[in-house]
Amino acid sequence: MVGPSENPELWAFLKSLRYGDILRGTVAAIEPFGVFVALDDGPDHPVFPGVGFIGIPELSWRRFEAASDVVRVGQRVSCAFLQFDTWNAEARLSLRATQPDPFQIFADGIAVGQELQGRVTKLVPFGVFVQVAEAIEGLVHLRELTCTPVDAPEDVVQVGEDVTVVVTEIDRExxxxFLSRRQSPSGLR
Structure with missing residues (x-):
């Protein structure tokens, strides 16, 4: 789109960046596919509102509906550089990489076999999702919902219902x- 011969200053700037570099700038535009950031250092982009771009998954560790739930136009941000997108001649950035991962913090404080209290947030054909802490959900597979087999999760629980579950697996990577309701001594009450 914007080659090195059309904008050598931009390409030299982007090639100088290294993975993990912290770049500061201002949110220039919010689109359904991500956020453009006008960087403090480096040149302007000849086409886009900013040289920096944050894809939707890199905005936050937490679940959100729209990018505007996380950032607003004009907001100052510090982001980690991920890669030089040579097709768009932009710096791919991560806002969430500059923030602690709540899952890892949560995982530090729990263990397999531990009983937790939670609330059912979503029913899916293969089980249910249970929120056990702020921004932390786990899956209770259909076979782990009850001691007897069931065909559908709504036969056993409903969204919003409080349940007791046991941690069966923690996949940090x-x-x-992963949770079980049937393995909990108090989970089926």
Whole structure:
């Protein structure tokens, strides 16, 4: 789109960046696919509102509906540099990389076999999601809902219902928490 011959200053700036560099700037535009950031250092982009771009997954560790729930136009941000997108001649950035991961903090304080209290947040054909802490949800697979087999999660629980569950697996790398209701001594009450 914007080649090195059309804008050598921009390309030299982007090539100088290294993974993990912290870049500061101002949110220039919010789009459904991500956020443009006008960086403090470096040149302007000839096409986009900013040289920096934060994709939706890199905005926050927490679940959100729209990018505007996380940032607003004009807001100052510090982001980690991920990569030089040579197609768009932009710096791919991560806002969440500059913030502690709540899943890892939560995982530090729990163990497999531990009983937790939670609230059912979503029913899916293969089980239910249970929120066990702020911004932390785990999956209770259908086979782990009750001691007897069931065909659908709504036969057993409803969204908003409080449940007791046991931690069966903590996958730190994929940020997944697996839970069981049937293994909990008090979970089926």
């Amino acid at each position: 994929c940020r997944r928490l």
